[in-house]
Amino acid sequence: MMRGYLQIVDRCENCGEPLGSYPAADGPAFFTITNIMLLLIPMIAATWVWFRLSPFVMLVVLSALTSVMTLILLRYVKGAFVGYLWAKDEQDPGA
Numbered sequence: 001m002m003r004g005y006l007q008i009v010d011r012c013e014n015c016g017e018p019l020g021s022y023p024a025a026d027g028p029a030f031f032t033i034t035n036i037m038l039l040l041i042p043m044i045a046a047t048w049v050w051f052r053l054s055p056f057v058m059l060v061v062l063s064a065l066t067s068v069m070t071l072i073l074l075r076y077v078k079g080a081f082v083g084y085l086w087a088k089d090e091q092d093p094g095a
């Protein structure tokens, strides 16, 4: 469905649906950030309570972890978002 993180293929290889004409814009990034931030709060609490890391080590570890999680989650959220636009037939009229 997607070649990279930013670009959506113009047409589905299986059914020929014009996926490129669904205006995902900033939606997938917004929902990915929102989900990661909601996960980050319990992660900060858990690492603080269980491991008692210093704040700097926590910053480094959680920054790396959230970066990897964001890159993994973004593709799935983008797929779900375009799927939602497809289900609601929200095509970009200008495309």
Ligand SMILES: [Zn+2]
Pocket (backbone or CB within 6 Å): 012, 013, 014, 015, 016, 017
């Ligand atoms: Zn398809």
